[in-house]
Amino acid sequence: MMLIGITVPLLLLLLALARWGWGAQGAQTQEALPPGPTALPLLGNLLQLESGRLDRALMELSGRWGPVFTVRLGPRPAVVLCGYSALRDALVLQADAFSGRGTMAVIERFTRGNGIAFSNGRRWRTLRNFALRALKEFGMGTRTIEERILEEAACLLGEFQATIGTPFDPRRLLDNAVSNVICSVAFGNRYDYEDPEFLRLLDLFHDNCRIMSSRWSEMYNIFPSLLDWLPGPHHRMFQNFAELRVFISGQIQRHQQMRQPGEPRDFIDCFLDQMDKEQEDPESHFQEETLVMTTHNLFFGGTETTSTTLRYGLLILLKYPEVAAKVQAELDAVVGRMHTPRLEDRERLPYTNAVLHEIQRFISVLPLGLPRALTRDTHLRGYFLPKGTFVIPLLVSSHRDPIQFKDPDCFNPTNFLDDKGNFQSNDAFMPFAPGKRMCLGASLALSEIFLFFTAILQRFCLLPVESPTNIDLTPQYTGLGNIPPAFQLHLVAR
Numbered sequence: 001m002m003l004i005g006i007t008v009p010l011l012l013l014l015l016a017l018a019r020w021g022w023g024a025q026g027a028q029t030q031e032a033l034p035p036g037p038t039a040l041p042l043l044g045n046l047l048q049l050e051s052g053r054l055d056r057a058l059m060e061l062s063g064r065w066g067p068v069f070t071v072r073l074g075p076r077p078a079v080v081l082c083g084y085s086a087l088r089d090a091l092v093l094q095a096d097a098f099s100g101r102g103t104m105a106v107i108e109r110f111t112r113g114n115g116i117a118f119s120n121g122r123r124w125r126t127l128r129n130f131a132l133r134a135l136k137e138f139g140m141g142t143r144t145i146e147e148r149i150l151e152e153a154a155c156l157l158g159e160f161q162a163t164i165g166t167p168f169d170p171r172r173l174l175d176n177a178v179s180n181v182i183c184s185v186a187f188g189n190r191y192d193y194e195d196p197e198f199l200r201l202l203d204l205f206h207d208n209c210r211i212m213s214s215r216w217s218e219m220y221n222i223f224p225s226l227l228d229w230l231p232g233p234h235h236r237m238f239q240n241f242a243e244l245r246v247f248i249s250g251q252i253q254r255h256q257q258m259r260q261p262g263e264p265r266d267f268i269d270c271f272l273d274q275m276d277k278e279q280e281d282p283e284s285h286f287q288e289e290t291l292v293m294t295t296h297n298l299f300f301g302g303t304e305t306t307s308t309t310l311r312y313g314l315l316i317l318l319k320y321p322e323v324a325a326k327v328q329a330e331l332d333a334v335v336g337r338m339h340t341p342r343l344e345d346r347e348r349l350p351y352t353n354a355v356l357h358e359i360q361r362f363i364s365v366l367p368l369g370l371p372r373a374l375t376r377d378t379h380l381r382g383y384f385l386p387k388g389t390f391v392i393p394l395l396v397s398s399h400r401d402p403i404q405f406k407d408p409d410c411f412n413p414t415n416f417l418d419d420k421g422n423f424q425s426n427d428a429f430m431p432f433a434p435g436k437r438m439c440l441g442a443s444l445a446l447s448e449i450f451l452f453f454t455a456i457l458q459r460f461c462l463l464p465v466e467s468p469t470n471i472d473l474t475p476q477y478t479g480l481g482n483i484p485p486a487f488q489l490h491l492v493a494r
Contacts, residue, residue: 032383032384032385032386033070033077033079033383033385033389034065034066034068034069034070034079034381034383035065035069035070036061036065036069036070036071036072036080037061037064037065037071039071039072042074042075043074044071044072044073044074044075044076044222045071045072045073046073046074046222048061049071049073053478054218054368054478054479055364055367055368055394055396055397055478058071058080058082058368058392058394058397059082059394059396059397059400061080062080062082062083062394062397066381067081067082067083067085067086067381068080068081068082068086068380068381068383069082073221073222074222074223076222076390077389077390078371078390078391078392079385079389079390079391079392080391080392080394081391081392081393081394081397082394082397083397083398083401083403084397084398084401084403084404084427084428084430085403086380086381087393087394087395087397087398087430087434088427088434089380089381090380090391090393091372091393091433091434091435091437092434092435094378094380095434095435095436096375096376096436097374097375097376097378098372098374098375098378098391098393098435098436098437099372099375099435099436099437100120100372100373100374100375100388101117101118101119101120101124101370101371101372101373101437102370102371102372102373102390102391102392103118103371103373103390104118104221104370104371105220105221105222105224106212106217106220106221106234106237109224109238110238110241111293111296114289114290114293114294115127115290115293115294115296115297116128116131116294116297116298116440117297117301117370117440118297120373120375121375122285123285123290126285127285127290127294128440130271130274130286131267131294131298131440132440134264134267134270134271135185135267135440135441135444137264137270138185138266138267138270145181145185145444145447146342146343146447146451148181148184148185149181149447149448149451149452150340150342150451150455152177152180152181152184152190153177153340153451153452153455154455155177155180155193156173156174156176156177156452156455156456157455157456157459159173159176159193160173160456160459160460160491161459161493163491164491164492164493166490167465167488167489167490168488168489169486169487169488169489170311170314170489171206171307171311171486172199172202173193174307174310174311174452175202175205175206175303175307176191176193176198176202177307177452178302178303178306178307178310178448178452179191179198179201179202179205179299179302179303179307181302181444181448182298182299182302182303182441182444184266185266185267185298186266186267186268186295186298186299187251187266187268188265188266188268188269197247200243201244201247202303204240204243204244205244205299205300205303205304206304207236207237207240208237208240208241208300209300209304209308209480209481209483210477210483211233211234211236211237212237212479212480212481213477213478213479213480213481213482213483214233214477214479215479216232216233216234217234217237217479217480218479219234220234244296245292245296248292248295248296248299249288249292251268251295252268252272252288252291252292252295255268255269255272256272259272261273261276267295267298268291268295271286271291271294272291274286275287275288275291298440298441301439301440301441302441302444302445304481305365305366305439305445305481306444306445306448306449308363308365308481308482308483308484309359309360309363309365309431309445309449310448310449310452310453311484312359312363312365312482312484313356313359313363313449313453314456314462314489315471315473315484315485315487316359316362316363316411316473317457317462318462318463318464318468318471318487318489319411319464319468319471319473320411320468321462321464321468323355323411323413324457324461324462326351327351327352327355327457328457328458328461328494330349330350330351330352331349331352331454331457331458334348334349335349335454335458337458337494340455340458341450341451341454341455341458342451343447343450343451345454346450347423349454350417350421350422350423351413351417351421352450352453352454353416353423353450354413354414354415354416354417354423354424355413356449356450356453357415357416357425357429358411358412358413358415358416359411359449360429360431360449361399361405361415361416361429361431362399362411363475363482363484364395364396364399364400364431364482365431365481365482366395366431366433366480366481366482367394367395367396367478367481367482368392368393368394368395368396368479368480369392369393369394369395369433370393370433370437371390371391371392371393372390372391372392372393372437373388373389373390373391374386374387374388374389374391375387393433395430395431395433398428398429398430399428399429399430399431401428404426404428405426405428411473416429432445458494459493459494460491460492460493460494461491461492461493461494462489462490462491463489463490463491463492464489464490465487465488465489465490471487472485
Protein backbone atom coordinates (compact mmCIF):
# COMPACT_ATOMS: atom_id res chain seq x y z
CA MET A 1 0.00 0.00 0.00
CA MET A 2 1.28 3.43 -0.89
CA LEU A 3 1.42 5.25 2.45
CA ILE A 4 0.76 8.82 1.25
CA GLY A 5 4.21 9.36 -0.13
CA ILE A 6 6.12 8.39 3.03
CA THR A 7 8.66 5.58 2.89
CA VAL A 8 7.85 2.56 5.02
CA PRO A 9 10.92 2.86 7.31
CA LEU A 10 10.17 6.51 8.05
CA LEU A 11 6.51 5.73 8.66
CA LEU A 12 7.42 2.91 11.05
CA LEU A 13 9.59 5.32 13.00
CA LEU A 14 6.82 7.88 13.16
CA LEU A 15 4.32 5.22 14.22
CA ALA A 16 6.61 4.10 17.01
CA LEU A 17 6.97 7.70 18.23
CA ALA A 18 3.22 8.22 18.12
CA ARG A 19 2.31 4.91 19.72
CA TRP A 20 1.23 6.63 22.93
CA GLY A 21 -1.75 8.07 21.03
CA TRP A 22 -3.19 4.77 19.91
CA GLY A 23 -3.60 2.86 23.12
CA ALA A 24 -7.34 3.44 23.33
CA GLN A 25 -7.93 2.34 19.77
CA GLY A 26 -5.90 -0.83 20.22
CA ALA A 27 -7.57 -1.83 23.47
CA GLN A 28 -10.11 -4.11 21.85
CA THR A 29 -8.62 -7.59 21.54
CA GLN A 30 -9.03 -9.83 18.55
CA GLU A 31 -9.34 -13.04 20.59
CA ALA A 32 -13.01 -13.80 19.89
CA LEU A 33 -13.21 -12.23 16.47
CA PRO A 34 -13.36 -14.15 13.16
CA PRO A 35 -10.03 -15.13 11.61
CA GLY A 36 -8.30 -13.01 9.01
CA PRO A 37 -4.91 -12.24 7.49
CA THR A 38 -1.90 -12.03 9.79
CA ALA A 39 -1.39 -8.49 11.04
CA LEU A 40 1.87 -6.65 11.69
CA PRO A 41 2.42 -4.73 14.93
CA LEU A 42 1.01 -1.19 14.69
CA LEU A 43 0.49 -1.36 10.94
CA GLY A 44 -2.03 -4.17 11.11
CA ASN A 45 -2.95 -5.29 7.59
CA LEU A 46 -2.27 -1.97 5.87
CA LEU A 47 0.45 -3.37 3.63
CA GLN A 48 -2.09 -5.87 2.25
CA LEU A 49 -4.72 -3.20 1.55
CA GLU A 50 -4.12 -1.10 -1.53
CA SER A 51 -4.80 2.56 -0.85
CA GLY A 52 -7.67 3.97 -2.83
CA ARG A 53 -8.90 0.44 -3.56
CA LEU A 54 -9.84 -0.69 -0.08
CA ASP A 55 -13.16 -2.16 -1.21
CA ARG A 56 -11.49 -4.33 -3.87
CA ALA A 57 -8.76 -5.43 -1.48
CA LEU A 58 -11.32 -6.49 1.13
CA MET A 59 -13.33 -8.42 -1.46
CA GLU A 60 -10.17 -10.25 -2.53
CA LEU A 61 -9.38 -11.14 1.09
CA SER A 62 -12.91 -12.48 1.45
CA GLY A 63 -12.09 -15.01 -1.27
CA ARG A 64 -9.64 -16.62 1.16
CA TRP A 65 -11.14 -15.87 4.56
CA GLY A 66 -14.84 -16.13 3.80
CA PRO A 67 -17.76 -13.68 4.04
CA VAL A 68 -17.06 -12.73 7.68
CA PHE A 69 -13.43 -12.03 8.59
CA THR A 70 -11.27 -9.65 10.59
CA VAL A 71 -8.68 -7.16 9.40
CA ARG A 72 -6.66 -4.68 11.40
CA LEU A 73 -6.69 -1.12 10.15
CA GLY A 74 -3.57 -0.09 11.97
CA PRO A 75 -4.19 -0.97 15.63
CA ARG A 76 -7.99 -1.27 15.27
CA PRO A 77 -9.62 -4.64 14.51
CA ALA A 78 -12.56 -4.50 12.11
CA VAL A 79 -14.97 -7.29 11.21
CA VAL A 80 -15.79 -7.21 7.50
CA LEU A 81 -19.14 -8.41 6.12
CA CYS A 82 -18.79 -9.42 2.49
CA GLY A 83 -21.53 -10.62 0.13
CA TYR A 84 -25.30 -10.29 0.20
CA SER A 85 -25.91 -13.27 2.46
CA ALA A 86 -23.57 -12.10 5.25
CA LEU A 87 -24.87 -8.53 5.05
CA ARG A 88 -28.45 -9.78 5.29
CA ASP A 89 -27.70 -12.11 8.19
CA ALA A 90 -26.15 -9.25 10.16
CA LEU A 91 -27.81 -5.97 9.19
CA VAL A 92 -31.32 -7.29 8.53
CA LEU A 93 -31.80 -10.44 10.60
CA GLN A 94 -29.90 -8.96 13.57
CA ALA A 95 -30.79 -5.35 12.89
CA ASP A 96 -30.83 -4.22 16.53
CA ALA A 97 -27.45 -5.71 17.40
CA PHE A 98 -25.83 -4.12 14.33
CA SER A 99 -27.56 -0.73 14.68
CA GLY A 100 -24.67 1.09 16.36
CA ARG A 101 -22.54 3.57 14.43
CA GLY A 102 -18.84 2.84 14.34
CA THR A 103 -16.62 5.84 14.99
CA MET A 104 -14.51 7.42 12.26
CA ALA A 105 -11.84 9.80 13.49
CA VAL A 106 -12.48 12.23 10.60
CA ILE A 107 -16.15 12.53 11.50
CA GLU A 108 -15.75 12.25 15.27
CA ARG A 109 -13.45 15.28 15.39
CA PHE A 110 -16.20 17.38 13.78
CA THR A 111 -19.45 15.91 15.13
CA ARG A 112 -18.26 14.51 18.51
CA GLY A 113 -20.98 11.89 18.14
CA ASN A 114 -23.71 14.45 17.56
CA GLY A 115 -26.36 14.67 14.81
CA ILE A 116 -28.33 11.82 13.26
CA ALA A 117 -25.81 9.97 11.13
CA PHE A 118 -23.06 9.48 13.72
CA SER A 119 -24.85 9.43 17.08
CA ASN A 120 -25.72 6.32 19.03
CA GLY A 121 -28.09 4.99 21.66
CA ARG A 122 -31.02 7.04 22.94
CA ARG A 123 -29.81 10.22 21.24
CA TRP A 124 -29.78 8.56 17.83
CA ARG A 125 -33.22 6.97 18.27
CA THR A 126 -34.72 10.24 19.51
CA LEU A 127 -33.24 12.33 16.70
CA ARG A 128 -34.09 9.81 13.98
CA ASN A 129 -37.73 9.49 15.06
CA PHE A 130 -38.05 13.27 15.27
CA ALA A 131 -36.41 13.81 11.88
CA LEU A 132 -38.65 11.25 10.19
CA ARG A 133 -41.76 13.00 11.53
CA ALA A 134 -40.48 16.48 10.69
CA LEU A 135 -39.36 15.60 7.17
CA LYS A 136 -42.68 13.91 6.48
CA GLU A 137 -44.43 17.09 7.63
CA PHE A 138 -42.45 19.07 5.07
CA GLY A 139 -43.15 16.81 2.15
CA MET A 140 -40.78 13.83 2.26
CA GLY A 141 -42.53 10.86 0.68
CA THR A 142 -45.52 12.92 -0.45
CA ARG A 143 -46.70 14.72 -3.55
CA THR A 144 -45.38 17.97 -2.05
CA ILE A 145 -41.75 16.89 -2.37
CA GLU A 146 -42.43 15.70 -5.90
CA GLU A 147 -43.57 19.22 -6.81
CA ARG A 148 -40.41 20.68 -5.28
CA ILE A 149 -38.21 18.32 -7.27
CA LEU A 150 -40.10 19.05 -10.50
CA GLU A 151 -39.75 22.80 -9.96
CA GLU A 152 -36.02 22.37 -9.45
CA ALA A 153 -35.80 20.08 -12.47
CA ALA A 154 -37.35 22.85 -14.59
CA CYS A 155 -34.65 25.26 -13.36
CA LEU A 156 -31.96 22.69 -14.14
CA LEU A 157 -33.29 22.13 -17.66
CA GLY A 158 -33.18 25.87 -18.24
CA GLU A 159 -29.52 25.95 -17.24
CA PHE A 160 -28.81 22.92 -19.45
CA GLN A 161 -30.59 24.59 -22.37
CA ALA A 162 -28.23 27.55 -22.12
CA THR A 163 -25.24 25.24 -22.66
CA ILE A 164 -26.41 23.86 -26.02
CA GLY A 165 -23.59 24.06 -28.53
CA THR A 166 -20.89 24.15 -25.85
CA PRO A 167 -19.53 21.13 -23.96
CA PHE A 168 -19.64 21.58 -20.18
CA ASP A 169 -18.98 19.81 -16.90
CA PRO A 170 -22.40 19.09 -15.36
CA ARG A 171 -21.17 18.70 -11.78
CA ARG A 172 -21.94 22.16 -10.45
CA LEU A 173 -25.40 22.41 -12.01
CA LEU A 174 -26.36 18.99 -10.68
CA ASP A 175 -25.03 19.93 -7.24
CA ASN A 176 -27.11 23.11 -7.35
CA ALA A 177 -30.32 21.31 -8.28
CA VAL A 178 -30.03 18.48 -5.78
CA SER A 179 -28.94 20.72 -2.92
CA ASN A 180 -31.80 23.14 -3.56
CA VAL A 181 -34.30 20.36 -2.90
CA ILE A 182 -32.91 19.73 0.57
CA CYS A 183 -32.53 23.51 1.08
CA SER A 184 -36.26 23.92 0.54
CA VAL A 185 -36.94 21.31 3.22
CA ALA A 186 -34.32 22.43 5.77
CA PHE A 187 -34.21 26.21 5.19
CA GLY A 188 -37.58 26.82 3.56
CA ASN A 189 -36.08 28.41 0.45
CA ARG A 190 -33.94 27.69 -2.59
CA TYR A 191 -30.90 29.55 -3.89
CA ASP A 192 -30.16 31.07 -7.26
CA TYR A 193 -27.57 29.03 -9.15
CA GLU A 194 -25.22 32.01 -9.20
CA ASP A 195 -25.59 32.88 -5.51
CA PRO A 196 -21.98 33.15 -4.23
CA GLU A 197 -22.85 31.94 -0.72
CA PHE A 198 -24.62 28.91 -2.16
CA LEU A 199 -21.77 28.11 -4.52
CA ARG A 200 -19.27 28.36 -1.69
CA LEU A 201 -21.37 25.95 0.38
CA LEU A 202 -21.42 23.41 -2.45
CA ASP A 203 -17.68 23.77 -3.05
CA LEU A 204 -17.04 22.99 0.61
CA PHE A 205 -19.19 19.86 0.46
CA HIS A 206 -17.55 18.71 -2.76
CA ASP A 207 -14.02 19.34 -1.49
CA ASN A 208 -14.70 17.41 1.70
CA CYS A 209 -16.26 14.54 -0.21
CA ARG A 210 -13.11 14.24 -2.33
CA ILE A 211 -10.76 14.41 0.65
CA MET A 212 -12.86 11.93 2.64
CA SER A 213 -12.63 9.55 -0.33
CA SER A 214 -8.84 9.86 -0.56
CA ARG A 215 -5.92 8.05 1.05
CA TRP A 216 -5.46 11.01 3.41
CA SER A 217 -8.82 10.35 5.03
CA GLU A 218 -8.12 6.60 5.14
CA MET A 219 -4.89 7.23 7.01
CA TYR A 220 -6.42 9.83 9.32
CA ASN A 221 -9.14 7.40 10.39
CA ILE A 222 -6.45 4.84 11.25
CA PHE A 223 -3.74 7.07 12.75
CA PRO A 224 -5.37 10.35 13.81
CA SER A 225 -2.74 11.15 16.44
CA LEU A 226 -0.01 10.95 13.81
CA LEU A 227 -1.86 12.70 10.99
CA ASP A 228 -2.70 15.62 13.27
CA TRP A 229 1.02 16.41 13.13
CA LEU A 230 1.63 15.78 9.44
CA PRO A 231 0.89 18.36 6.73
CA GLY A 232 -1.65 17.47 4.05
CA PRO A 233 -5.08 18.25 2.62
CA HIS A 234 -6.81 16.53 5.56
CA HIS A 235 -6.31 19.76 7.51
CA ARG A 236 -8.30 21.63 4.87
CA MET A 237 -11.16 19.23 5.51
CA PHE A 238 -11.48 20.46 9.09
CA GLN A 239 -11.25 24.07 7.95
CA ASN A 240 -14.12 23.32 5.56
CA PHE A 241 -16.12 21.76 8.37
CA ALA A 242 -15.62 24.89 10.47
CA GLU A 243 -16.83 27.12 7.63
CA LEU A 244 -19.87 24.91 7.09
CA ARG A 245 -20.65 25.18 10.79
CA VAL A 246 -20.59 28.99 10.54
CA PHE A 247 -22.95 28.93 7.55
CA ILE A 248 -25.46 26.61 9.22
CA SER A 249 -25.28 28.53 12.50
CA GLY A 250 -26.07 31.72 10.58
CA GLN A 251 -29.14 30.09 9.09
CA ILE A 252 -30.29 29.00 12.55
CA GLN A 253 -29.82 32.51 13.95
CA ARG A 254 -31.92 34.00 11.15
CA HIS A 255 -34.64 31.45 11.85
CA GLN A 256 -34.58 32.29 15.56
CA GLN A 257 -35.12 35.97 14.73
CA MET A 258 -37.89 35.52 12.16
CA ARG A 259 -39.87 32.43 13.14
CA GLN A 260 -43.30 32.24 14.70
CA PRO A 261 -43.14 29.60 17.47
CA GLY A 262 -45.59 26.79 16.83
CA GLU A 263 -45.84 27.63 13.13
CA PRO A 264 -42.82 25.87 11.57
CA ARG A 265 -41.94 26.69 7.97
CA ASP A 266 -39.16 24.14 7.59
CA PHE A 267 -37.02 21.58 9.40
CA ILE A 268 -35.01 24.16 11.37
CA ASP A 269 -38.16 25.83 12.68
CA CYS A 270 -39.53 22.42 13.64
CA PHE A 271 -36.35 21.60 15.57
CA LEU A 272 -36.40 24.99 17.32
CA ASP A 273 -39.99 24.36 18.40
CA GLN A 274 -38.89 21.07 19.95
CA MET A 275 -36.02 22.87 21.70
CA ASP A 276 -38.58 25.24 23.24
CA LYS A 277 -40.69 22.32 24.47
CA GLU A 278 -37.72 20.62 26.15
CA GLN A 279 -35.77 23.64 27.38
CA GLU A 280 -36.38 22.68 31.02
CA ASP A 281 -35.19 19.10 30.48
CA PRO A 282 -31.47 18.84 31.39
CA GLU A 283 -31.22 15.55 29.46
CA SER A 284 -32.83 16.85 26.27
CA HIS A 285 -31.12 15.97 23.00
CA PHE A 286 -32.55 19.06 21.34
CA GLN A 287 -29.73 21.58 21.61
CA GLU A 288 -28.41 24.09 19.11
CA GLU A 289 -25.22 22.12 18.52
CA THR A 290 -27.32 19.05 17.76
CA LEU A 291 -29.34 21.11 15.27
CA VAL A 292 -26.14 22.27 13.55
CA MET A 293 -24.86 18.70 13.18
CA THR A 294 -28.23 17.28 12.15
CA THR A 295 -28.64 19.95 9.48
CA HIS A 296 -25.12 19.22 8.23
CA ASN A 297 -25.94 15.49 8.07
CA LEU A 298 -29.09 16.21 6.04
CA PHE A 299 -27.20 18.45 3.63
CA PHE A 300 -24.19 16.23 3.11
CA GLY A 301 -26.27 13.07 2.79
CA GLY A 302 -28.92 14.80 0.70
CA THR A 303 -26.54 16.51 -1.72
CA GLU A 304 -23.33 14.63 -2.38
CA THR A 305 -24.52 11.05 -2.80
CA THR A 306 -27.50 11.93 -5.01
CA SER A 307 -25.57 14.45 -7.11
CA THR A 308 -22.73 11.93 -7.54
CA THR A 309 -25.24 9.28 -8.65
CA LEU A 310 -26.72 11.62 -11.25
CA ARG A 311 -23.30 12.65 -12.53
CA TYR A 312 -22.00 9.11 -12.67
CA GLY A 313 -25.23 8.00 -14.35
CA LEU A 314 -24.82 10.56 -17.13
CA LEU A 315 -21.26 9.35 -17.72
CA ILE A 316 -22.50 5.74 -17.93
CA LEU A 317 -25.15 6.74 -20.48
CA LEU A 318 -22.47 8.47 -22.53
CA LYS A 319 -20.55 5.20 -22.46
CA TYR A 320 -23.64 3.23 -23.49
CA PRO A 321 -25.66 5.47 -25.86
CA GLU A 322 -27.85 2.52 -26.89
CA VAL A 323 -29.15 2.35 -23.31
CA ALA A 324 -29.95 6.07 -23.28
CA ALA A 325 -31.74 5.72 -26.61
CA LYS A 326 -33.85 2.84 -25.31
CA VAL A 327 -34.82 4.85 -22.21
CA GLN A 328 -35.83 7.77 -24.42
CA ALA A 329 -37.90 5.50 -26.65
CA GLU A 330 -39.74 4.18 -23.60
CA LEU A 331 -40.33 7.71 -22.29
CA ASP A 332 -41.70 8.80 -25.69
CA ALA A 333 -44.04 5.80 -25.86
CA VAL A 334 -45.36 6.01 -22.30
CA VAL A 335 -45.16 9.69 -21.29
CA GLY A 336 -44.66 11.51 -24.56
CA ARG A 337 -42.71 14.75 -24.90
CA MET A 338 -45.45 17.17 -23.91
CA HIS A 339 -45.90 16.02 -20.31
CA THR A 340 -43.26 15.96 -17.59
CA PRO A 341 -42.57 12.46 -16.19
CA ARG A 342 -43.91 11.99 -12.66
CA LEU A 343 -43.37 9.41 -9.94
CA GLU A 344 -46.65 7.72 -10.84
CA ASP A 345 -45.13 6.91 -14.25
CA ARG A 346 -42.37 4.82 -12.70
CA GLU A 347 -44.37 1.59 -12.75
CA ARG A 348 -45.11 2.08 -16.45
CA LEU A 349 -41.42 2.62 -17.27
CA PRO A 350 -39.83 -0.74 -16.38
CA TYR A 351 -36.72 -0.35 -18.53
CA THR A 352 -36.06 3.19 -17.29
CA ASN A 353 -36.53 2.06 -13.71
CA ALA A 354 -34.17 -0.88 -14.30
CA VAL A 355 -31.51 1.40 -15.78
CA LEU A 356 -31.62 3.74 -12.78
CA HIS A 357 -31.34 0.84 -10.34
CA GLU A 358 -28.48 -0.64 -12.36
CA ILE A 359 -26.64 2.70 -12.28
CA GLN A 360 -26.84 2.71 -8.48
CA ARG A 361 -25.80 -0.94 -8.26
CA PHE A 362 -22.91 -0.54 -10.68
CA ILE A 363 -21.38 2.57 -9.09
CA SER A 364 -22.00 1.66 -5.41
CA VAL A 365 -21.66 5.29 -4.40
CA LEU A 366 -20.77 4.34 -0.79
CA PRO A 367 -18.81 1.11 -1.39
CA LEU A 368 -17.87 0.48 2.25
CA GLY A 369 -21.11 1.81 3.64
CA LEU A 370 -20.79 3.69 6.93
CA PRO A 371 -19.23 1.65 9.75
CA ARG A 372 -21.37 -0.10 12.33
CA ALA A 373 -20.70 -0.99 15.94
CA LEU A 374 -22.37 -3.79 17.85
CA THR A 375 -24.82 -2.61 20.49
CA ARG A 376 -24.60 -5.91 22.37
CA ASP A 377 -22.77 -9.24 22.34
CA THR A 378 -23.98 -11.45 19.53
CA HIS A 379 -23.13 -14.47 17.35
CA LEU A 380 -22.76 -14.43 13.58
CA ARG A 381 -21.90 -17.38 11.36
CA GLY A 382 -20.58 -19.31 14.35
CA TYR A 383 -18.40 -16.46 15.65
CA PHE A 384 -18.88 -14.59 18.91
CA LEU A 385 -18.77 -10.83 18.42
CA PRO A 386 -18.55 -8.72 21.58
CA LYS A 387 -20.41 -5.47 22.13
CA GLY A 388 -18.61 -2.51 20.56
CA THR A 389 -17.03 -4.53 17.72
CA PHE A 390 -16.25 -2.25 14.78
CA VAL A 391 -17.95 -3.57 11.62
CA ILE A 392 -17.40 -2.70 7.95
CA PRO A 393 -20.54 -3.52 5.92
CA LEU A 394 -19.04 -3.90 2.44
CA LEU A 395 -22.12 -2.81 0.48
CA VAL A 396 -20.35 -3.02 -2.87
CA SER A 397 -19.89 -6.76 -2.29
CA SER A 398 -23.66 -7.23 -2.35
CA HIS A 399 -23.86 -5.32 -5.64
CA ARG A 400 -21.05 -7.42 -7.11
CA ASP A 401 -22.35 -10.72 -5.76
CA PRO A 402 -22.37 -13.20 -8.70
CA ILE A 403 -25.13 -15.22 -7.04
CA GLN A 404 -27.43 -12.20 -7.03
CA PHE A 405 -26.50 -10.47 -10.30
CA LYS A 406 -25.41 -11.80 -13.67
CA ASP A 407 -22.07 -10.42 -14.90
CA PRO A 408 -21.88 -8.23 -11.77
CA ASP A 409 -18.79 -6.32 -12.93
CA CYS A 410 -20.56 -5.18 -16.10
CA PHE A 411 -23.29 -2.59 -16.54
CA ASN A 412 -26.42 -4.54 -17.43
CA PRO A 413 -29.97 -3.17 -16.87
CA THR A 414 -31.47 -6.65 -17.29
CA ASN A 415 -30.28 -7.31 -13.72
CA PHE A 416 -33.55 -5.63 -12.75
CA LEU A 417 -35.83 -7.07 -15.43
CA ASP A 418 -37.61 -10.41 -15.55
CA ASP A 419 -37.98 -12.59 -18.64
CA LYS A 420 -41.03 -10.59 -19.75
CA GLY A 421 -39.31 -7.21 -19.46
CA ASN A 422 -41.05 -6.22 -16.24
CA PHE A 423 -39.13 -4.43 -13.51
CA GLN A 424 -37.84 -6.86 -10.89
CA SER A 425 -36.53 -5.71 -7.53
CA ASN A 426 -33.67 -7.46 -5.76
CA ASP A 427 -33.02 -7.55 -2.01
CA ALA A 428 -29.28 -7.44 -2.76
CA PHE A 429 -29.75 -3.85 -3.99
CA MET A 430 -28.34 -1.89 -1.02
CA PRO A 431 -27.26 1.64 -2.00
CA PHE A 432 -28.84 3.09 1.16
CA ALA A 433 -27.71 0.31 3.55
CA PRO A 434 -30.25 -2.13 5.02
CA GLY A 435 -31.49 -2.44 8.57
CA LYS A 436 -32.02 0.12 11.33
CA ARG A 437 -29.35 2.46 9.92
CA MET A 438 -30.91 2.75 6.48
CA CYS A 439 -30.33 6.22 5.01
CA LEU A 440 -32.92 8.68 6.28
CA GLY A 441 -33.35 10.24 2.84
CA ALA A 442 -33.58 7.05 0.76
CA SER A 443 -37.08 7.78 -0.57
CA LEU A 444 -36.11 11.38 -1.42
CA ALA A 445 -32.97 10.23 -3.24
CA LEU A 446 -34.87 7.65 -5.31
CA SER A 447 -37.46 10.28 -6.24
CA GLU A 448 -34.79 12.79 -7.26
CA ILE A 449 -32.84 10.25 -9.28
CA PHE A 450 -35.96 9.24 -11.22
CA LEU A 451 -37.38 12.73 -11.79
CA PHE A 452 -34.09 14.46 -12.67
CA PHE A 453 -32.92 11.70 -15.00
CA THR A 454 -36.20 11.38 -16.86
CA ALA A 455 -36.55 15.15 -17.20
CA ILE A 456 -33.07 15.39 -18.74
CA LEU A 457 -33.48 12.44 -21.10
CA GLN A 458 -36.93 13.51 -22.22
CA ARG A 459 -35.56 16.91 -23.25
CA PHE A 460 -32.00 16.26 -24.46
CA CYS A 461 -29.78 13.84 -26.31
CA LEU A 462 -26.46 13.24 -24.57
CA LEU A 463 -23.41 13.45 -26.79
CA PRO A 464 -19.93 12.50 -25.55
CA VAL A 465 -17.02 14.79 -26.29
CA GLU A 466 -14.91 11.69 -27.03
CA SER A 467 -15.68 8.26 -28.45
CA PRO A 468 -17.81 6.14 -26.06
CA THR A 469 -15.23 3.35 -26.28
CA ASN A 470 -12.65 5.73 -24.76
CA ILE A 471 -14.79 6.68 -21.78
CA ASP A 472 -13.31 5.33 -18.56
CA LEU A 473 -15.82 4.61 -15.79
CA THR A 474 -13.15 4.00 -13.13
CA PRO A 475 -13.79 6.23 -10.10
CA GLN A 476 -11.46 9.17 -9.69
CA TYR A 477 -11.64 8.67 -5.93
CA THR A 478 -12.56 5.51 -4.05
CA GLY A 479 -12.85 5.57 -0.29
CA LEU A 480 -15.86 6.77 1.63
CA GLY A 481 -17.46 7.39 -1.76
CA ASN A 482 -16.95 6.39 -5.38
CA ILE A 483 -16.51 9.68 -7.24
CA PRO A 484 -16.54 9.62 -11.06
CA PRO A 485 -13.80 11.15 -13.16
CA ALA A 486 -14.46 14.66 -14.42
CA PHE A 487 -16.04 14.72 -17.87
CA GLN A 488 -17.76 17.06 -20.28
CA LEU A 489 -21.24 16.69 -21.66
CA HIS A 490 -22.59 17.97 -24.98
CA LEU A 491 -26.36 18.37 -25.12
CA VAL A 492 -28.62 18.49 -28.17
CA ALA A 493 -32.31 19.33 -27.87
CA ARG A 494 -34.60 16.49 -28.92
